[in-house]
Amino acid sequence: MKDATPSDAAYVPSALQDFLLSDEDRAFRTEVRGMLASALAPLADRIENQDDWSAVKQGIRAIGEAGYLKLMFADLYRGSLSRPGLTHATILSEEAAAINYAFETTIGSALSAAYPLHKHARPEVRERYLPGILDGSEIGAICVTEPDVGSDSAGMKTRIRYDGATDEWVIDGFKRYISNASVADTYIVYGITDDAAPAQKGMTALVVPKETPGISFPRRYTFVGRRGCVVGEVRFEGVRVPAANLLGDVNGGFRIMLGMFNFERIILSGAALGVARTAFQIATDHAQTRVTFGQKLGCKQLVWDMIAQMSSRIDAAELITYRAAKLYDAGLSGKDLAKPAAMAKLTSTETACFCADRTVQVLGGDGITKEYGRAEQLFRDSRAMPIVAGTSEMAKYLIAGADMPALKPNL
Ligand SMILES: Cc1cc2nc3c(=O)[nH]c(=O)nc-3n(C[C@H](O)[C@H](O)[C@H](O)COP(=O)(O)OP(=O)(O)OC[C@H]3O[C@@H](n4cnc5c(N)ncnc54)[C@H](O)[C@@H]3O)c2cc1C
Numbered sequence: 392m393k394d395a396t397p398s399d400a401a402y403v404p405s406a407l408q409d410f411l412l413s414d415e416d417r418a419f420r421t422e423v424r425g426m427l428a429s430a431l432a433p434l435a436d437r438i439e440n441q442d443d444w445s446a447v448k449q450g451i452r453a454i455g456e457a458g459y460l461k462l463m464f465a466d467l468y469r470g471s472l473s474r475p476g477l478t479h480a481t482i483l484s485e486e487a488a489a490i491n492y493a494f495e496t497t498i499g500s501a502l503s504a505a506y507p508l509h510k511h512a513r514p515e516v517r518e519r520y521l522p523g524i525l526d527g528s529e530i531g532a533i534c535v536t537e538p539d540v541g542s543d544s545a546g547m548k549t550r551i552r553y554d555g556a557t558d559e560w561v562i563d564g565f566k567r568y569i570s571n572a573s574v575a576d577t578y579i580v581y582g583i584t585d586d587a588a589p590a591q592k593g594m595t596a597l598v599v600p601k602e603t604p605g606i607s608f609p610r611r612y613t614f615v616g617r618r619g620c621v622v623g624e625v626r627f628e629g630v631r632v633p634a635a636n637l638l639g640d641v642n643g644g645f646r647i648m649l650g651m652f653n654f655e656r657i658i659l660s661g662a663a664l665g666v667a668r669t670a671f672q673i674a675t676d677h678a679q680t681r682v683t684f685g686q687k688l689g690c691k692q693l694v695w696d697m698i699a700q701m702s703s704r705i706d707a708a709e710l711i712t713y714r715a716a717k718l719y720d721a722g723l724s725g726k727d728l729a730k731p732a733a734m735a736k737l738t739s740t741e742t743a744c745f746c747a748d749r750t751v752q753v754l755g756g757d758g759i760t761k762e763y764g765r766a767e768q769l770f771r772d773s774r775a776m777p778i779v780a781g782t783s784e785m786a787k788y789l790i791a792g793a794d795m796p797a798l799k800p801n802l
Pocket of ligand 1: 500532533534535536540541542543567568569570571614617622775778779780781782783784785801802
């Protein structure tokens with residue numbers, strides 16, 4: 392079997408990325424790459440060829456034990472960085488996705504569950520559920536999407552009511568496309584508490600442990616790519632949790648969700664970069680070795696066009712992704728961060744798809760054949776990226792909406 396996976400030596404960040412990242416950031420990239428090469432790379436075959444969730448879990452546990460799931464929580468982090476933040480979580484995501492996309496999905500879910508627990512949970516709830524997610528021993532899941540509600544998350548049908556007699560919240564609803572659905576330990580569930588108000592003022596977020604009676608997992612989906620990832624349905628039927636499991640304020644869930652989406656999109660942008668750069672390296676390696684018509688493939692002008700387009704788009708995606716991460720670390724949040732985060736997500740995920748597609752084209756038959764390396768895997772794995780965490784179309788609404796604040800987009 393020919394190995395079309397890029398060599399480690401060739402896989403270096405571009406000059407543009409060096410421009411954005413500090414010496415400490417670059418040293419962290421080296422540190423994290425070394426750790427992931429020994430802890431995650433040996434698991435990648437089991438994930439891709441056996442669809443093995445336990446290998447993904449083993450990788451997440453190693454990342455957690457190394458302290459990397461605490462990068463966004465400076466008060467808990469104990470590693471080498473003087474100022475840890477989203478920049479470093481994005482580097483982690485990029486490097487993990489370059490090895491296998493399944494790792495990034497689980498890192499993203501862990502941080503998206505940890506964020507509201509860290510910021511909005513009551514102290515006793517935080518103490519119970521946060522440490523396990525951050526050390527990688529427990530798995531988190533985010534429950535927003537429903538059969539009738541994806542992009543239009545404000546239209547969700549899941550209902551949450553307060554039962555004063557028992558001092559509990561009661562959840563009834565059906566969520567789909569939930570990453571880690573049946574394998575999670577802790578669920579962050581969004582539902583409507585005030586029917587009379589718009590969702591922006593009537594949505595609430597709760598922490599729900601898996602063992603709670605009334606939770607079931609009717610189906611696991613089969614996807615294009617993303618092997619090893621467990622994504623499925625979660626049903627809540629009269630699920631009761633203590634009043635203290637409330638995150639933030641009653642009817643304050645929409646704001647928590649928007650805050651989560653902002654950084655989740657930036658982390659996903661990092662993963663898209665990891666996929667795009669891996670594809671690019673495979674394409675350039677191939678173009679410099681494969682001979683057609685008596686010459687290296689890379690000598691053909693039509694191939695130069697593909698390489699130049701990939702290269703330019705990757706650098707643009709790097710700039711826009713790490714700018715967004717740096718803005719978050721500088722304190723930008725909420726509406727102010729929505730546009731840069733959406734621009735990063737749109738640019739990077741579309742770049743990942745473009746590069747994976749063009750790499751297949753540069754490789755010809757080798758690109759679409761499992762026997763000849765990872766090009767076909769990257770092609771499959773990249774396709775969900777412009778859909779998850781808000782589609783490209785929704786990202787465009789966020790961007791244009793910020794550019795034309797006086798206009799209400801016709802959704
Ligand atoms: C692999 C995977 C993992 C996921 N993990 C999670 C998870 O952990 N938790 C979770 O809650 N959700 C998760 N999701 C769901 C994901 O967030 C949704 O799929 C996404 O938000 C799109 O929603 P939808 O699939 O219902 O598509 P729809 O909202 O039905 O949209 C379909 C298409 O129409 C477009 N469209 C919709 N409305 C408009 C409009 N007004 N104008 C123009 N175009 C429009 C969309 O952009 C899209 O192209 C996951 C999805 C996938 C595929």
